[in-house]
Amino acid sequence: MKTNKNQPVKGYKVFNPDWTCRGFQYEVGKTFEEDVTPSCCNRGFHFCKELKDCFNYYPFDPNNKVAKVIALGEIDEESDDSKCCTNKIQIVEEISWEDILRMVNLGKRNTGLCNSGNKNTGNRNTGHYNTGNRNTGNYNTGDYNTGDFNTGNCNTGNYNTGDYNTGNCNTGNYNTGDYNIINASSGCFCTEYQKILIFDKPSNWTIIEWWHSNARYLLNQIPKDIVEWIDESYMTDIEKEQNPTYKTTGGYLKIIDESEVAQIWWDGLDTTDKNIIKSIPNFDAEKFEKCTGIKVD
Numbered sequence: 001m002k003t004n005k006n007q008p009v010k011g012y013k014v015f016n017p018d019w020t021c022r023g024f025q026y027e028v029g030k031t032f033e034e035d036v037t038p039s040c041c042n043r044g045f046h047f048c049k050e051l052k053d054c055f056n057y058y059p060f061d062p063n064n065k066v067a068k069v070i071a072l073g074e075i076d077e078e079s080d081d082s083k084c085c086t087n088k089i090q091i092v093e094e095i096s097w098e099d100i101l102r103m104v105n106l107g108k109r110n111t112g113l114c115n116s117g118n119k120n121t122g123n124r125n126t127g128h129y130n131t132g133n134r135n136t137g138n139y140n141t142g143d144y145n146t147g148d149f150n151t152g153n154c155n156t157g158n159y160n161t162g163d164y165n166t167g168n169c170n171t172g173n174y175n176t177g178d179y180n181i182i183n184a185s186s187g188c189f190c191t192e193y194q195k196i197l198i199f200d201k202p203s204n205w206t207i208i209e210w211w212h213s214n215a216r217y218l219l220n221q222i223p224k225d226i227v228e229w230i231d232e233s234y235m236t237d238i239e240k241e242q243n244p245t246y247k248t249t250g251g252y253l254k255i256i257d258e259s260e261v262a263q264i265w266w267d268g269l270d271t272t273d274k275n276i277i278k279s280i281p282n283f284d285a286e287k288f289e290k291c292t293g294i295k296v297d
Contacts, residue, residue, distance in 0.1 A: 008070050008071060008072050009049065009070070009071040009075055009084070009086075010049075010068070010069070010070055010071075011047040011048055011049045011068075011069050011070070011071060011084065012047060012048055012049075012050070012051040012054050012066065012067070012068060012069065012095070013045075013046070013047040013048070013054065013066070013067055013069045013089075013091070014054045014055070014057070014058035014064050014065070014066050015064060015065040015066070015067070016064060016065070017063050017064060017065060019065055021046070022046075024045075026091050027091065028067060028091050028092075028093060028094055029091065029092075029093075030090070030091060031072065031088065031089070031090040031091075032045060032088070032089055032090075032091075033073065033087060033088040033089075034087050034088075035087070036087050037074065037076075037087070038073070038074055038075065038076040038085040038086050038087045039076050039085065040076050040077070040078050040083055040084070040085050041083075043085075044076065044085035044086055044087050045071075045085060045086050045087070045088075045089040046083060046084070046085045047069050047071060047083075047084055047085070047086070047089065048082065048083055048084065049081060049084060050082075051066075051095075051100065051103050051104055052104045052113065052114050053082045053083065054066070055104070055113055056082060056083075057083065060112070060113045060123070062097045065094060066094065066095045066097075066100055067091050067092065067093060067094050067095060068092040068093050068095060069089050069090060069091055069092060070089070070090045070092055071084065071086035071088070071089055072086070072088040072089065072090060073086045073087040073088030073089075074086060074087050074088075105120075107119075107120065107128070110125075112124075112125065112133075115130075117129075117130065117138070120135075122134075122135070122143070125140075127139075127140065127148075130145075132144075132145065132153070137149075137150065137158075140155075142154075142155070142163070147159075147160070147168075150165075152164075152165065152173070157169075157170070157178075160175075162174075162175065162183070167180070167188075170185075172184075172185065177190070183207070183208075184207040184208075193206035193207065193208055194206065196210065198210075198280060198281045198282045199280075199281075199282040199283065199284040199287050199288075200282075200284075200287070201282040203281035203282055204281060205281055213280075214276050215276050215277045215279070215280050218269075218273055218276060218277060219277065219292075221265070222261065222262050222265050222292075223261055223265065224261065227253050227254070227255055228253070228254045229251055229252075229253055229254075230251050230252055230253075230254045231250065231251040232246050232250050232251045234251075235251065235252070239252070239254075262292050262293045262294050263293060263294055263295065265294075266294045266295075266296070274296070278296065285297065
C-alpha cells in the first residue's frame with residue numbers, strides 16, 4: 001500500500017440503494033471528510049479509479065447507486081490499484097445504469113459486466129450473444145467456453161451441452177471426439193464406455209473404472225514438494241555456501257522438488273498400497289518410471 005498527497009483523483013463509488021456504504025450516509029453533491037489516515041479495508045472513504053473494479057466489491061445490481069467521485073485528501077491504494085481510499089471525498093454525480101453498461105462494456109447491447117463482445121447477458125465475454133461468463137466464443141449459455149453454441153462449461157469445441165469438451169456436438173463431458181453421449185470419449189457417436197489403453201496396451205478397464213480405482217486415489221496423493229529441516233551438522237559445504245543463514249539458524253529448510261518427492265512418497269508406502277498400484281492392468285515398471293519418476297524396485 002502507499003499513501004500520497006498528490007492532486008485530486010477522479011474515481012467511482014458504489015452505494016447501497018439508500019446511498020449508504022459501510023454504515024455511512026452519503027449524498028450527491030456533498031463533500032465528506034474524516035480526521036483519519038486512510039487505510040484500505042480499515043478506515044477512510046473507499047473508491048475505485050476504474051468503474052469496472054467497483055464490481056469486484058459490490059454486486060452488479062441495478063438497485064445500487066453508482067456515482068462519480070473525487071478524492072481530495074490523502075489517498076491509500078492497494079498494490080494493484082484496484083481499490084483506493086481517502087480521508088476526503090466529493091460525491092460529484094450519479095451515473096445511470098444505462099451509462100454504466102456502456103462504460104463497463106466495450107461491445108454493444110450487453111447487460112452483463114466487462115464484455116468486449118456484443119449482446120451478452122453474462123460477464124467478461126469477448127464473444128457475442130453469450131448468457132454465461134468469460135466466453136470467447138459465441139452463443140454460449142455456459143461459462144468459460146472458447147467454442148460456439150455451447151450450453152455446458154469450459155468447452156473448446158462447438159454445440160456441446162456437456163462440460164470440458166474439445167470436440168463438437170457432445171452431450172457428455174470430457175470428450176475429445178464428436179457426437180458422444182457418454183463421458184471421456186475420444187471417438188465419435190459413442191453411447192457406451194470403451195475399454196482404455198493402459199501402459200500402451202488394451203485393458204479391461206473403462207475410464208470410469210480408472211477414475212474410481214484405488215490406484216488412482218493413491219497416486220493423487222503424491223505431494224508436489226516436501227520441506228525438510230536440515231541440521232547444520234548434516235549440511236554439505238555446498239549447502240552451507242548456498243544457505244549462509246545457517247550460521248544463525250543452526251540449519252536450513254530444504255525444499256525437495258517434484259523429481260525427488262514422488263520417489264520419497266513411494267518409498268514410504270506400505271506393501272499393500274504398493275501392490276495396489278502394481279496391480280494396475282498391464283503394469284510396466286519401466287514405463288511407470290518414465291511417467292512418474294518412481295522406481296518401483
